[in-house]
Amino acid sequence: MSEFPRPLTEKEKCYLVKALQKRKRPQKYLDQVDGLQVVGECGCGDPGCGSVYFQHYERGNSECIAHCFLEDGKYVAVFANGGKLSELEII
Numbered sequence: 001m002s003e004f005p006r007p008l009t010e011k012e013k014c015y016l017v018k019a020l021q022k023r024k025r026p027q028k029y030l031d032q033v034d035g036l037q038v039v040g041e042c043g044c045g046d047p048g049c050g051s052v053y054f055q056h057y058e059r060g061n062s063e064c065i066a067h068c069f070l071e072d073g074k075y076v077a078v079f080a081n082g083g084k085l086s087e088l089e090i091i
């Protein structure tokens, strides 16, 4: 089991940045990436699911701010809570 909070893995950071860069003005979100901590992981049990929650996550309080399909076939969606990055969904 992982210990929380923990920093993002290189892979998570890479997915997050790639999805954010699909936005028109990603800078205010990109500026937050280095300050993010992972406070939890999705418990759905699907081995293909790599979704993680950040310290700004609040249940039921997120909007999708970016999403895309990546070259490796993964679907990535980024959520924010009041302008703060809150969740990275990797499916």
Ligand SMILES: [Zn+2]
Binding pocket: 042, 043, 044, 045, 046, 049, 050, 051
């Ligand atoms: Zn999941």
